[in-house]
Amino acid sequence: MAEQTLANHSDRLNAINIYPVADADTGTNLYLTIRAAAQAVAESEPADVGATMALAGRAAMEQARGNSGTLMAVALAAMAEPLHEATRLNGPLLVAALHRAQLRAWSALSDPLPGTILSVLEAAARGAASSESHLHNDESNQALADTINGAVNAAREAVVLTESQLQVLSEARVVDSGAVGFLLILDCLRSVILGDPLQEDLLDGLSGYNVQDPNIALTMPAQDGVEIMCTILLTPLAAAGLRRELDELGDSVIMSAVSEEADEMGAYPWRVHVHVPSAAVALAAIQAVGDPSNVSISALTANAIEDAHDFL
Known part of the structure; x- marks a missing residue:
C-alpha cells in the first residue's frame, strides 16, 4: 500500500523538494526505497x-535513495528491533518501535535539524x-488503534x-517534502x-500541496x-573516522549500520550517504577505508553531471 501511495504522490512530493537541496526527487527516492522493501517481503515468508x-x-537500507529514502x-x-519474534503488533510494541526509529534516524545524520522527516518521526x-500511556500497556486491538491514531495525528501536526x-521552507511557503512522505507511509500503516x-483529507491545507x-x-x-551513496563494511571505529572525514568534505552525511551482525573482524555493513562538491575526492576517502559496493552517484544539478561521469 505504501508503495502505491508514494507512486501516486511522487510528483507533488518532488515539486516541493527544496531541502536540503532543490533536486526534486524526494517523492521518487521514497517510492524506490519503499518499493525495494515491499519486493523483499513479497519474495519471502518472514516468520x-x-x-x-x-x-x-535491510532491503530498504541496501537500496535507499537520497536523504529521505535513507532516513526512512x-x-x-x-x-524491527523491538519487534523481534513478536507474532502480532500491539500498542506497546508500536510505541517502542517508533521510539527506536526516531532515535536511530536522528543519530544517523551528522547534522540533524528540526523541520524535516526527523521532526515528524519524533x-x-x-x-x-x-x-x-493512558492504556497501561494494554495489548488489545483497540489500544493499538488508539496508539496508531495518536502517532498519525501528532505527525500531521509536525x-x-x-x-x-x-x-x-518559510520563504517558499511549503512544508517539507520528506516529512509529508513519512506521514503518508504512517497513514498506510494506520x-x-x-x-x-x-x-482523504490528511494532506488538506498543507502549504504547497494543492494540485494547482x-x-x-x-x-x-x-x-x-553530487550525491554519493554506497554500502561498505567497517568497524564502528573506522565508520566514525569516515563520518568525520565526510563531514569535512561535504554535508548531508548519513551513516547507519545495515544490520547488527558483525563479521569475524567486528565489521558491520554501513549505508553511507553524502553530498559533496567532488565525487572523486569523496570516493577516494571512502575507498581508503574499505571496498564500497552498490555505489550510486547522482548530480545535484546539471553542472555536476560531467564530474560524476568522468570519475565512473
Whole structure:
C-alpha cells in the first residue's frame, strides 16, 4: 500500500523538494526505497512481525535513495528491533518501535535539524507514547488503534510546523517534502492496522500541496555537487573516522549500520550517504577505508553531471 501511495504522490512530493537541496526527487527516492522493501517481503515468508520488518528494513537500507529514502530505511530497520519474534503488533510494541526509529534516524545524520522527516518521526513517537500511556500497556486491538491514531495525528501536526522551522521552507511557503512522505507511509500503516481506507483529507491545507500549486523545486537556485551513496563494511571505529572525514568534505552525511551482525573482524555493513562538491575526492576517502559496493552517484544539478561521469 505504501508503495502505491508514494507512486501516486511522487510528483507533488518532488515539486516541493527544496531541502536540503532543490533536486526534486524526494517523492521518487521514497517510492524506490519503499518499493525495494515491499519486493523483499513479497519474495519471502518472514516468520513473524519482527522478521518481516527486519527484512523490509535491510532491503530498504541496501537500496535507499537520497536523504529521505535513507532516513526512512534507517527508521524501518530500527523499528524491527523491538519487534523481534513478536507474532502480532500491539500498542506497546508500536510505541517502542517508533521510539527506536526516531532515535536511530536522528543519530544517523551528522547534522540533524528540526523541520524535516526527523521532526515528524519524533512527533509520531511522542504521539504514540502519549496515547499508549493512558492504556497501561494494554495489548488489545483497540489500544493499538488508539496508539496508531495518536502517532498519525501528532505527525500531521509536525508536518504543518516544518514550514516555520526551516527558513528555506518559510520563504517558499511549503512544508517539507520528506516529512509529508513519512506521514503518508504512517497513514498506510494506520490503514492496514484498522482496516480503514486512507484518510482523504490528511494532506488538506498543507502549504504547497494543492494540485494547482507550482513546482517550487524548479524555481530554486541551482546547487553544484553530487550525491554519493554506497554500502561498505567497517568497524564502528573506522565508520566514525569516515563520518568525520565526510563531514569535512561535504554535508548531508548519513551513516547507519545495515544490520547488527558483525563479521569475524567486528565489521558491520554501513549505508553511507553524502553530498559533496567532488565525487572523486569523496570516493577516494571512502575507498581508503574499505571496498564500497552498490555505489550510486547522482548530480545535484546539471553542472555536476560531467564530474560524476568522468570519475565512473
